[in-house]
Amino acid sequence: MVEARKIDLRKDNIGVLSPLQADILKALWKSNQSTVRKLYNTINSKKKIALTSVAVDLDRLHKKGLVERESENGLGGPHYIYSFSKSKTEFEKSVVDSTVNRLIEKFGSVAVSYFNERFSKTKESLAPHQSRGKR
Numbered sequence: 431m432v433e434a435r436k437i438d439l440r441k442d443n444i445g446v447l448s449p450l451q452a453d454i455l456k457a458l459w460k461s462n463q464s465t466v467r468k469l470y471n472t473i474n475s476k477k478k479i480a481l482t483s484v485a486v487d488l489d490r491l492h493k494k495g496l497v498e499r500e501s502e503n504g505l506g507g508p509h510y511i512y513s514f515s516k517s518k519t520e521f522e523k524s525v526v527d528s529t530v531n532r533l534i535e536k537f538g539s540v541a542v543s544y545f546n547e548r549f550s551k552t553k554e555s556l557a558p559h560q561s562r563g564k565r
Contacts, residue, residue, distance in 0.1 A: 446525055450479065451487050455514065458497065463513040488512055496521065
């Protein structure tokens with residue numbers, strides 16, 4: 431059996447991100463936009479982290495295209511305002527799409543055959559439920 435190391439399927443985790451990056455995205459999805467300091471305050475209230483860790487991971491998320499940022503001048507000089515570039519649903523779909531594509535690239539026709547079998551079983555199991563509603 432092949433072990434998927436980069437995909438974390440625990441309910442509380444988002445998937446292919448570090449735990450801190452996942453926390454940052456979750457907080458950003460709730461607030462729509464935020465500064466490093468506000469995200470730090472939100473996350474730090476639940477677990478102790480450094481402000482610089484939040485700033486570094488926000489920069490990494492920006493480079494991955496998962497967050498957008500705009501520079502704004504304020505007290506203390508310029509700072510970034512971050513917002514998400516993909517909704518949670520869009521992000522989850524992109525993770526699934528990327529994962530399926532990697533499986534197909536690595537296993538080719540075996541992966542495609544598996545998906546066909548798996549989805550035909552799912553379709554069959556849904557069929558009795560769909561026909562009940564049409565009576």
